[in-house]
Amino acid sequence: MKIEYRIKPVTRYIVTRYxxxxxxxxxxxIGGEYDNADIAYxxxxxxxxxEHDKLGWxxxxxxxxxxxxxxxxxLLNQLNQAQAPNRVLGYA
Structure with a gap:
């Protein structure tokens, strides 16, 4: 038997209003949290x-x-580059 625990990054997208x-x-x-960047956009x-229409600007x-x-x-390329050392060591 073999058991392995791993830590995986999770990316979320938050809509904010400043x-x-x-x-x-x-x-x-904060106006919501989404799994997908396109949906958040x-x-x-x-x-x-x-809000723009309501203000009439x-x-x-x-x-x-x-x-x-x-x-x-x-973003995916950045994430893959960050995980590259783990792949070399056999962790990813």
Missing amino acids: EESENGAAATS EVGYAVCKV PTGDDRLLYPQKFDTNY
């Missing part, structure tokens, strides 16, 4: 769009920043 007032006060809130974009107004889409290939 608000900074003119007097310098700031607050961050879609949710973040939709929530931002609803013009398109391109720099007071409201829409989320940036993650490059999931870049």
Whole structure:
């Protein structure tokens, strides 16, 4: 019999909302946690769009920043590079 325990990295994507007032006060809130970067982006974009429409600010107004889409290939490459030493040692 052979038993092996391993530690595996888990990647999650969190949608956050950061608000900074003119007097310098700031607050961050979390709008959800997702397994998939694309789903997190879609949710973040939709929530931002609803707030944008509600505020009535013009398109391109720099007071409201829409989320940036993650490059999931870049993230996976970084994760694979971080795990490479474990593969050499037989742990991954």
